[in-house]
Structure formats: structure tokens, C-alpha cells
Amino acid sequence: MTEANPAEIHPTAVVHPGTILGAGVRVLEHAVVGKQPSLGARSTAKREPLPPTTIGDGTVVSTGAVVFAGSAIGASCIVGDQSCIRERVTLADDCVVGRGSLIENDTSVGAGTRIQAGAYVTAYSTLEEDVFIAPCVVTTNDNYMGRTEKRKALMRGPTIRRGARVGGGAILCPGIEVGEEAFVGAGAVVTKDVPARKVVVGSPARVIRDVHADELRENGG
């Protein structure tokens, strides 16, 4: 944080001690940055002490957003109004986390990925570069929903490959891989992996065609 371009913290925001804010970072009204988690007795999240949050140059943490300790947000990101980013999340540069979305713990998000409003990205997810997550997408990571000991070893969030797009309100079952440049239609319930460059729709989701060539990133889509 240079003297020439300091971070700008609204007086109603709370930035916990130790937080590292890059040049030109803005933290808006009622946002909270650097919060330590309060875990429930049965939570499976790790309990070691967390390092401070780091926020890259030019990133905006918007009104009412909450960013936990132990997470690293890149440069030129927008952490949307009323959104939440949990602990041990890595967000690369130029990402958008839409209004009200939640990125759960231990998740990695690649550069240029846009997560629209109201999306739920579960713990232990991997989103590569240039992914598009439409509004209100739901992801899951636990086929056992809190039962059995073995589930703790089997919990797996989705892996969403470079350039893939997931449509509004779509639901991904635990451990799903969505292939590079694949397209999941709005409202699809995805119960098995989605091949690269294919379009799937429906409940359960089925392949209906290839992604049109003019929509591929390699073609400037």
C-alpha cells in the first residue's frame, strides 16, 4: 500500500488487525475483512490459526461483504455487496464474486473467473480461469450429508475447468468435473461429469450438442 495510493476504508467497515490491503483497495460500508471463523462443534473445517487476509491492488470489497482470515484475494477483483468469502480461499486477479454469493473454505478460483449473484461455491472446490458461474448456481461436496466417518475422506467439491460456463440455478452434485469450455444449461441438475466443449441440459443433465465454435474463448468468444 503506497502513500500515493492508499486503501480507502469506509468508517463503518471493520478491517481486522494484520490484514494486508494493496494499493487503491476500497472497503465499502459495513464490510468486514479478516474475520476469524466461529466453528460449530461438529464442523469438519480445520481449526489451526489463520494468517491474515491479503487483498490485491485495486480490488473492491463491497457493501456488507465478509472476507475471512486466511484468504488471499488477487488484484482488480470485485467482492460483491453482501457476499462472503470464507477461510483459505484463493482468488486470482480480475475475478468477480457477485452480490450475495458465498465462496466456502479451501476453494481456489482462477484468474478472470466471474461468479454471478447468489451463487453457492462449496468447500474444497476448484474453479479454473475464465469460468462463468451464473446467478444462483448451487454446488455440493458431501454425498453423505453429514453422516458416517468415511464421508470426511470422500468430500469433494466440483472441479470446473478453464472457460466452462454453468447456467442460472444449475445444481452440481458432489465431485462433478465440468470440462473445459463446457456449458451447463440453466436449471440443470448435473449428476455426472460434463465433457469438454459439450452442452448439457435437464434433470438429470444430458449432453445435447457441442458448444458453438464462436462461443469458445480460443475463437475470441
Add this chain to the structure above:
Amino acid sequence: MTEANPAEIHPTAVVHPGTILGAGVRVLEHAVVGKQPSLGARSTAKREPLPPTTIGDGTVVSTGAVVFAGSAIGASCIVGDQSCIRERVTLADDCVVGRGSLIENDTSVGAGTRIQAGAYVTAYSTLEEDVFIAPCVVTTNDNYMGRTEKRKALMRGPTIRRGARVGGGAILCPGIEVGEEAFVGAGAVVTKDVPARKVVVGSPARVIRDVHADELRENGG
């Protein structure tokens, strides 16, 4: 705003300069009114300067809600707890925006329309009078999900006609028209227009019957 019935602003709320509050308006704890947008580098939203927010007589902006500049909220509305109304939204009188809901930019909502909790109303939507949007409804406006230049001309939110009802968790694909007094069942995935006074259910949604006469507004329903 008369002297006799001034607006009541909680000390923890933030009302940006220029905001016009009607008589008896209440702005509750931690609400933010008149916020200017922080757009991402690739956002398609317009960038001209925005006029102040106006809030009509007797409207309540509830706890933690965020209302952007450039929007006009009518009289006797409830902007629910933790909800968000973006820029260039017009809300007529007697509307309810449920807790946690988001009304995206450039959307118009008719008088008496009730948007229940957790709903997502996408940008460039039209909701006419007396519409009922059940909890957690998802709407969409972009079949291309952020790809191609042509999509910018093709983005279209839903048009939801007078008196229509959309059920809990239903998903509307881009540009859908829901006809007057039509009824979309809970969990439906709507991929084509819904005729007036028809009931649709399922994924993809299909017409199953007429709306019962005693539920029509013209019959006092």
C-alpha cells in the same frame, strides 16, 4: 419530506448525499441508500453518472438492505432485510422486495408486486402489476453467459405480465414471457413463454391446466 412526518434514519444506516426520502420513510439498521456502483472491467452495465435515489412516502428500507443511486422506489413499499436494489430500477407503490432478494439494474416493477425472500430478478426485467414472485425464484437474461459480442444486443430479462405468479425456486430462461395471471409451479424450469391464465410445471415446464377461476384477480382472487 414534511416537518410533521420526517424520515427516520437509524444511526448505523448510511444515506448518501442527495437521496430524496419521502414522508415517514424509515431506513433501518446498517441499510445503505444511494450507493454508486463499482463496476467490473467487463461489466456490461452502463457507466454514466447516476441521479440520486428517491424513496416514496411511508416506505421502509429494512436492516442491511442496499439501494443504489439512480433508482426510484414508490410509496408504501417494503425493501426487505438484507435485500439489494441496483441502479436504474423503478419500483411502483405498494411493492414488497423480500428479505435477501436482489433486483438487478434497469428493471421495472409494477404496483402491488410482491417479490418474496431470496429471489433473483435479473437486469432488464419487466414485472407488471400484482405479480407474485415466490421465494428463491431465479431469472436469467443471457443465453451466451458472457461470451460473444452479439450477446450484448440479445440480453433480455423476463417479462412477467400483470397478476402472474411464479413458484418457489422456479427458474426462467432468458427472455421468457409469463402471461397475465399465469401460474408457474414450484421448481419449474421455464424454457418457453407461458400463456396467459395457464399453469405450467416441471423441467422443462409444460402446461397442465388453466388457472382456477377463483384465483384470478378479476374474480377477487
Add this chain to the structure above:
Amino acid sequence: MTEANPAEIHPTAVVHPGTILGAGVRVLEHAVVGKQPSLGARSTAKREPLPPTTIGDGTVVSTGAVVFAGSAIGASCIVGDQSCIRERVTLADDCVVGRGSLIENDTSVGAGTRIQAGAYVTAYSTLEEDVFIAPCVVTTNDNYMGRTEKRKALMRGPTIRRGARVGGGAILCPGIEVGEEAFVGAGAVVTKDVPARKVVVGSPARVIRDVHADELRENGG
């Protein structure tokens, strides 16, 4: 609240007068506890004055959460970040209300029940003990969606029996009963009651098998 272990209220939180906080309760940044409702003109919620909120020993009301007057939260609960609990809700001990979830009015939640992030629990719901509600579950209570007078007598939220699990993004139609230890798959649209110890999936949801014995609570699952 003993002198030895007083409640801890963040200076940015708002705790309304009369609220009863147990020993060791923590109320985090920007949370609001004990709020009176602001009802819309056509809301069907009751209008009598509400008694103060009570919060049991050791419970955490997290960042940005809102808890209404007239509700009683048990001991050792977590009321998640940005969540909301409406009036006349009873939450027993050891419950979790996930980040961003909403528990509507006149709902009862049994001990040990875990409601994950982004879930919507409608008014007049009953959740028994040890229920698991996955992220972004949607429940409903009104087949008439705001029309006709008769609906007021017919509004019924779900009844979710002891040990049942409801998967991510599943939608329950009004008045559904989910039986003891039953399992609703992610993305299911549940249109009729779910028998005890059965697994249902799909839209509309259908029984596909029994719950595996090692996942039943009586077997230590």
C-alpha cells in the same frame, strides 16, 4: 448472564432493549438482535406485540445476522453470517443456521439440526431433531401464492422428521412431510410426502431405494 462469563457484543452490533443473552453469547459485527417486524399491508403474519429475543448460553450470532423479537434460540447454536431468523421461531440447542439462510416466522427447529448456507425455511415449518438441510434448499407453504381467502387456513410449511436429510437446492412443495431418516437428493423437486428411511431423487421426486443402514443415526451414522 453471569458476571464471570458475560455476553460479548461487538460495538457495531445492535441489540435491542429487553433482549436476554445467555452466558458467553457472542454477537458479532453488524448483527442485529431483537428487531421488531415491519409488516407489509397484505402480510399474513400476526401483529401482536412480541416478547424479547432470548439467546442461550454459548451461542454465536455471527456477522451481519438479524434475529427478530419473539424468537428463542437455544444454547451452543451458531446463527451464521448474514443469516436471518424471523419472529416466533424456536431453535433448540446445538443448531446451526448457515450463512445467509432465512428461517421464517412461526417455525420450530429441533436440537442438533443443521441448516446449511443459503437455505430458505418458510413460515410455519417444523424441523425435528438432527435434521440436515443442505445448502440452498427451498421450502414453500402456500399453494395459492397469495390468492384467495381460503389459502390463509391452508398455508402449511414442511414437516421434516427426526434425522431426515434434504439435499442441495432441493425444493419442497407446500405441506410436504419428509419422514424420519429419509434422504432427498440434490435438486429434487418434492411434490408428495417422502416415506421414512427412503431415498428420493428427481423432478418430480421418486423413491429409488432405502437409505443405507450405515447412514442411519440409530446405527451411529
